[in-house]
Amino acid sequence: MATKWPENRRVIGTNVPRLDGPEKSTGKAKYSYDINRPGMVYGVIVRCPHAHAKIKSIDTSAAEKMPGFRALHLIAREGTELYYAGEDVLAVAADTEEHALDVARAVKVEYEVLPFQVKESDALENDRKTLAPLGPRRERDNLRPPQTQESDEFADGMKNAEVTVTGTYGMPVISHQCLEAHGLVAEWGADGGLTVWASTQAVVGTADALARHFNTVHKMDMAGKVKCITHYMGGGFGSKFGPDVQGIACAELALKAKAPVKLMLDRASEITTAGNRPSAYGKVTIGGKKDGTITAFEADTWGTPGTGAARTVGPLPYVYLFQHKVKHTVIRLNLGNQRAMRAPGHPQSCFFTDCALDDFAAKIGMDPMQVRLRNIPPDDVNAKNTDPLSYPAMRGTLYKKQIEIAAQLSGWANKWHPPGKGGDGPIKHGIGMALHTWGGFAAGPNDVTVTISSDGTVLVQTSTQDLGTAQRTVNAIVVAEILGLEPKDITVQIGENPFGRSGGSGGSTTCPSQAPASLLAAVKARDEMFAVIAKKLNAKVEDLSITKGKVVDKASGNEYEWKKACALLGTSRPRGVGTWSGAEAAKQANAGLSKGGVGGVQVAEVLVDTETGVVRCKQIVAVQDCGLIINKLACESQVAGGVIMGLNYALFEELIADRATGRIVNPDMEFYKLGGINDMPKIIVHMIDMPERGVIGIGEPPTISTHAAIGNAIFNALGVRVPETPFTPDRVLAALAKGAK
């Protein structure tokens, strides 16, 4: 019989403080940055200062004579064309960090400076074709051919509209701003093996990619010889998959310097080169009936992924099923390439849809919550039969319930007022909401190993990483549940690729992959333990079970304390390996262990100072489901963290590129603004536990709708739309001035 989650859960779903909290808060936890190896030297990357240039020459002769110089690794060569300010040219290593910086400055690179574009509006006006040749025709166009999608009955939908509303909306390029910068320590062993302590969200992927690099470029045989260690890491948000340019450079430097090398990006490099979230701008028209029924949705959107060519907007009209026509134009610019960022495309899609929806509600004079209730996608009848636990089968019911809870927790009925009626004084109150969805399915394969020892200790090993989500605690909770123990009784080792397979932590896949694997491993280890001790207890295996702290023999009624039961193991060490993946999750027999597809509703409340344009967010209510909740405390904390990130998108974050120099003017934490504790609202999190669905990932969804909810709250306060994030004083005052005309 397939393994199921226990019916009665003692530990799963309770509030379990993260096991490594004390290590993290006392500084005992060692991040990549904290790793220091004997004889270690320091790496620094020399970067192109120009937004577009071709390397004429590289002269390292002076650099190589500098004090402390140890190694040099070319990333680009003479003739290489570089496409953004900050692009990597070469890396150097020296005996101290200070010497390494001096060596880097002594490298002489001559550039032929080429034309560039760093603003979307400039490229739209006049495409200067400043990016790399692309596609079969090798064209350099910055503007990519637009892609358009249209649903069958869009034209009818527009025709049937009694009211149409058009608005423009947008959000700039922002940075991941990982608190721990990208980087690593790399060390070659006497056996020809490579160990890296990398700040990564893909431990196994990083090790594999490094092995591939040295196999291909140096014709080495690195199979099984690269070890990646990531016991702790300080944020990734989608920007830390694989070794990256600096990872390869650091390992190359270590090989050449014959010494361990530490290479961590400085803040400016972190911001300009280590990933950004693409911008998205657009014009949206919503058509509908005066009763609030929306009949058509049209969006013309554009945005920049930097040097890349990927779309910058996710599905539209997002969670809704409106008849639609959607156009998207990718604008390549001379900015660092985009990387996945916490629910790629979704915050953009949510903003375009949910803000336009509120503008429509205002035009017909309806409460936008009622408009949403009228338009949320209904449960899919087919899915109800074929896959009743799927998101389509339950989305209508789910959103309705979530909206009701959010309404109640936020006091919507009393607090909502028509737009622009936010009070008589200059400080206006507003409330707004938005909806989101995400997957959070298992991916994989993920291996978890559980070993029980005769002294009663339980060891869990898996290669996965913890981006700050309390992953160790997830593994411990599941294993503790099965073995009748407490999470603190379990030793969890993660973040080392020799522990088995695991996927990168992207797409909210880690918990739904790891929790079932831990369950399977724990059940196998337990059963193996029963097989060994049954004989010694003169019991039948099928009569043995575990309750809190005890092994119970149903036949005799005897109970054995966990440690005493384990003592019977002698030299045997029961071991169970559990493996979970997307493929396992998709099997009919495995239904109920993990799933994907969630909904979420957020309600924001703001106070807007109409004299200064300063917005203060006072409260966010976040209602979220994620299937079977493993750790309620960590789930709530994850949602609060997502809300905080979304609030920063809404109010503060913007990467500002300069038209004249082609450089980012705010590659810091001073004018790249991020809210501090005083800027945080009261955050009320409500988790909906749906144990029958199995485990679903929660990393990304709670960050999606916050900025749209805040944007709508500002609209509710002012009665005018502030079209673009971040909602800074200048933008708020400009919208007010425009509205007054």
Add this chain to the structure above:
Amino acid sequence: MDNFVYYRPKTAEAAVGLLDAKWGTAELLAGGTDLVSLQKQYIARPKKVISLSQVQGLDQIEQSRGWPMTFKIGAGVKLATLAASSALRGSAAALAQAAEEIAGPQIRNMATLGGSLCQRNRCWYFRDEQSPCLLKGGDKCFALDGENRYHAIFTQGRKCVIASPSTVATPLMVLGAIAQVLSPKGKREIPLAEFFKAPTGPEDREHVLAPDEMLLSVSFSIASDKVKSASYEVRQKLSSDWPLVQASVAFELDGGTAKNVRIALGHVAPVPMLSAEAAKAIEGKPINEETAAAAGEAATSGAKPLSQNGYKVRLLAVAVKRALLTAAGAKKYWEV
């Protein structure tokens, strides 16, 4: 950063003796919150760094008893100390309020009054080694038609359009403060209103001190308990952030009307500036929302914003209005 020789003189005389006759080769180090980051960014590249940490007596606040009440604040006094001083809170609220809002606790615990008044500007082109603007010996100001949302709005006749960085400058100006400075030639005094200068090239600083001069202290005198003062800054974030604009006001509240009004504007021009127009608008009048707003409007006269910072003109009017109302003890209508 470049290598340098580190000095820790025990007296102010010894410190100025180590300074050079031109800017750039020697720098005084106080809290280091500005200088060290400038060095790390290769904007400041001194060969000699002269720490003031061992110089005796720089960290004292002297205060007389009774009226007029005189304060003399050493250049080494920390911003956190200014913010927490109950004497200043009582009689020179504008200064304590301004200090309290600067950056975050970590910076305020290190940063000094002297460093705060002598700090370099915050223009992002200035702080980017790769952008060779006027102040770094280049031939152009990138901010003029570039990214200038935080720059000056009083730009008439300005080649460099930085916003004055020091938040403690404006309160000291309205309190009529005088700076005591020392050079190898001896001591001199400079009224704070004449202390700041708009830089136009690499040989300039944001103040008038000579390269071999150092600030010892700042003093001012409060005539009586009728003197009211306040500072108000408009800032986007509540946590560590720069003001978008700032205003400080001081006046004597006599029989309900304001006399001897002084109003200074910060972060809106290359230098912190006294606004005679704003002061005149409210001189002799009772302070209420209407008169304060009129003074705020007057403060903006002559503003000539850049391409992206017109909004700061509106903010300035509001800051002046709110500073006046705060000083007068009126209801803070903006706090709900």
